[in-house]
Amino acid sequence: MNRFKLGIALETTGLPPRRALQEASRLGVNGVQIDAVGDLSPDKLTETGRREFRTLLRSYNLELTALNCPLRRGLDLAENLQPRIDHLRKVMQLAFDLGARKIVAPLPKLPGPEESQSPRATTARESITALGQYGDRVGTLVALEPGLDPGDKVRDYLNSFDIGSLAINFDPANLLLNGFDPLAGLTALAGKIVHTHARDGRTASPAGGPREVAVGSGDIDWLLYIATLESIEYRGYLTVDREASEHRFADVTAGVRFLRRFVGEQG
Secondary structure, three states: OOOOEEEEEHHHHOOOHHHHHHHHHHHOOOEEEEEOOHHHOOOOOOHHHHHHHHHHHHHOOOEEEEEEOOOOOOOOOOOOHHHHHHHHHHHHHHHHHHOOOEEEEEOOOOOOHHHOOOHHHHHHHHHHHHHHHHHHHHOOEEEEEOOOOOHHHHHHHHHOOOOOOEEEEEOHHHHHHOOOOHHHHHHHOOOOEEEEEEOEEEOOOOOOOOEEEOOOOOOOOHHHHHHHHHHOOOOOEEEEOOOOOOOHHHHHHHHHHHHHHHHOOOO
């Protein structure tokens, strides 16, 4: 039995959904994460469309790892906040209907002790509370994605909420590129991680600064990283993603092949 399953971010294919699922199936992964935008947004995907998409996933022997929710503004910004909360709630219902039962949303930078009562900190807490309480009602996890704070600070922040559906999507490149230790972050967030992105990065490059690179060609020690995932008893998806590249899907394909050395054959 494989310890982990491999998935990909479907948007990296650069193809329409049906053709993208075909490519994911050919790659031999178990699942796909999709962005809840365009034709796959909750306002566009009708009840019939949701049934058809579930059938389409099954036809390719794939499952939905999570719905990703890109946001133009963070959950700590009050401007036009309610429409963002309403949209995320719709995505949470869509995630439940499609079987993933989890969404990925960006976690804002956490306030320091002197900022705990600031308007931005209050807005973030109210937003996360509203989403978490809705998740408790509908049965969908809110996998917040950190990167702007170390893992222990994120853990302590989540522990300050009495809400069961708040969890973590862990992206090691997010922490690495912002100067934090991904392995320390994994350990600190043990028990809270329900989904992961497999991305890589280099803290220094010929271009001068930190940058994302294809999985396996950066500074992350993947053997140790996956051993740490096992030590904290994570058993979910490693969803390979690539954000900043002219050859996203080629890099994702190479990343899947690289990770198979550590997690074994899929199926």
